[in-house]
Amino acid sequence: xxxxxxxxxxxxxxxxxxxxxxxxxxxxxxxxxxxxxxxxxxxxxxxxxxxxxxxxxxxxxxxxxxxxxxxxxxxxxxxxxxxxxxxxxxxxxxxxxxxxxxxxxxxxxxxxxxxxxxxxxxxxxxxxxxxxxxxxxxxxxxxxxxxxxxx
Numbered sequence: 019x020x021x022x023x024x025x026x027x028x029x030x031x032x033x034x035x036x037x038x039x040x041x042x043x044x045x046x047x048x049x050x051x052x053x054x055x056x057x058x059x060x061x062x063x064x065x066x067x068x069x070x071x072x073x074x075x076x077x078x079x080x081x082x083x084x085x086x087x088x089x090x091x092x093x094x095x096x097x098x099x100x101x102x103x104x105x106x107x108x109x110x111x112x113x114x115x116x117x118x119x120x121x122x123x124x125x126x127x128x129x130x131x132x133x134x135x136x137x138x139x140x141x142x143x144x145x146x147x148x149x150x151x152x153x154x155x156x157x158x159x160x161x162x163x164x165x166x167x168x169x
Contacts, residue, residue: 022139024146028157029132033168036122036129040097042163043120043131046073052163055155059083069094084108098122114139116149128168133157 032039042048046065054060054077061083063074073089086107093101098121105115117136122129135153139145 019140019142022143022146024137024150026135026137026150026153027133028135028153029130030157030161031125031128032122032131032161032164033128034164035127036097036124038167039122039129039131039164042160042167043122044094044096044100046075048163052159053077053156055152055159058155060087067091067094085113111141113141114145114149 034042042052044067046062046067050060050062057080058078059080060075060077063076065073067073069091071091073091075087075089076083076085077087078085088105088107089102091100091102093099100120101118103115103117106113115138119134121132123132133153135149137146137149139149
């Protein structure tokens with residue numbers, strides 16, 4: 019099977035300044051709150067948010083979070099830029115990987131969040147659609163969380 023690839027770019031205006039948005043993006047606790055779309059869950063198994071750090075999580079439907087995620091941090095330039103990779107597996111089989119670049123820029127009293135996700139699927143083009151849908155739903159959750167934090 020060939021490797022399918024795509025790149026998605028998302029831009030959102032957030033009500034929090036970059037220094038207040040930063041923890042929402044990099045803290046495992048906060049990512050658990052917004053990182054899974056719809057009725058899915060994200061459970062952190064290990065956290066190591068530093069350059070070179072590797073984190074492990076499980077995600078999926080709340081009754082069966084069958085997907086294992088390994089996150090490796092490559093760049094953390096607080097409060098503006100972060101770059102990391104994610105590899106997703108299920109049942110010991112690698113399904114796909116992504117390179118995620120996030121940039122926060124000040125925008126009045128809030129910020130603009132730009133995210134680029136370069137995705138490779140090892141199991142067909144359907145996985146690309148799953149990555150994009152997951153990010154779309156997760157960003158909706160992040161917008162809600164930022165609005166709550168803004169009070």
